[in-house]
Amino acid sequence: MKLHYAPGACSIGIHVLLEEIGKPYEAVAVNLREGEQYKPEFTAVNPKSKVPTLVRDDGSVLTEYPAIAYWLARSNPFANLLPDDIDQQARALELMDYAVATIHMQGFARQFRPSNFTPNAVDEEAVKTKGKEIAEKGFALLDKALAGKEYAVGKFSIADSAIFYVSFWAKRVGITLPANVAAHFERMTARPAVQRVLLQEGLA
Numbered sequence: 001m002k003l004h005y006a007p008g009a010c011s012i013g014i015h016v017l018l019e020e021i022g023k024p025y026e027a028v029a030v031n032l033r034e035g036e037q038y039k040p041e042f043t044a045v046n047p048k049s050k051v052p053t054l055v056r057d058d059g060s061v062l063t064e065y066p067a068i069a070y071w072l073a074r075s076n077p078f079a080n081l082l083p084d085d086i087d088q089q090a091r092a093l094e095l096m097d098y099a100v101a102t103i104h105m106q107g108f109a110r111q112f113r114p115s116n117f118t119p120n121a122v123d124e125e126a127v128k129t130k131g132k133e134i135a136e137k138g139f140a141l142l143d144k145a146l147a148g149k150e151y152a153v154g155k156f157s158i159a160d161s162a163i164f165y166v167s168f169w170a171k172r173v174g175i176t177l178p179a180n181v182a183a184h185f186e187r188m189t190a191r192p193a194v195q196r197v198l199l200q201e202g203l204a
């Protein structure tokens with residue numbers, strides 16, 4: 001398996017899942033700042049120009065964080081990345097999708113790339129402010145979901161990897177994580193798989 005990732009990007013959550021699974025894989029860095037994602041070498045693999053991109057052992061390519069995380073969990077059941085109970089599985093997917101589709105794609109994306117949300121440079125500060133509001137509301141809801149729990153659905157699952165990557169970005173945009181999310185972030189950071197990924201991505 002080969003993971004195309006960018007250091008500190010959302011792909012870090014998938015990188016963590018690969019380390020949790022513990023099977024051999026190759027990690028290939030894509031330099032987003034230099035626009036490598038738009039070069040033919042990369043678009044031949046993923047025409048969406050996005051990381052995470054996972055090339056599986058049969059050569060097929062899987063994109064979109066939730067799809068990759070779900071496939072990794074289901075195809076490596078020994079790693080216990082999804083609970084057995086169907087209701088808890090649905091809760092894990094619900095939280096993962098909220099982190100990816102709302103907190104990342106609506107909240108952080110507005111703050112990192114405001115020009116993608118308005119054609120007018122003068123509106124970019126307002127776009128960033130809106131993005132921060134969305135992310136802060138998201139963390140407040142995650143805080144409630146994490147109350148009294150070590151991990152999103154009790155024990156570690158794919159939901160935690162997504163909550164981890166959005167939490168990892170909070171400091172960059174001046175967001176203070178609420179208490180339960182901050183404690184979850186500390187717990188995640190202490191996991192040996194996360195430590196290895198931080199080192200590999202040059203972020204330790």
Ligand SMILES: N[C@@H](CCC(=O)N[C@@H](CS)C(=O)NCC(=O)O)C(=O)O
Binds near residue numbers: 006051063064
């Ligand atoms: N919906 C995609 C989003 C992936 C995404 O936005 N990746 C960012 C990095 S966090 C990216 O590759 N950006 C490069 C670009 O847009 O040029 C997913 O869930 O995987």
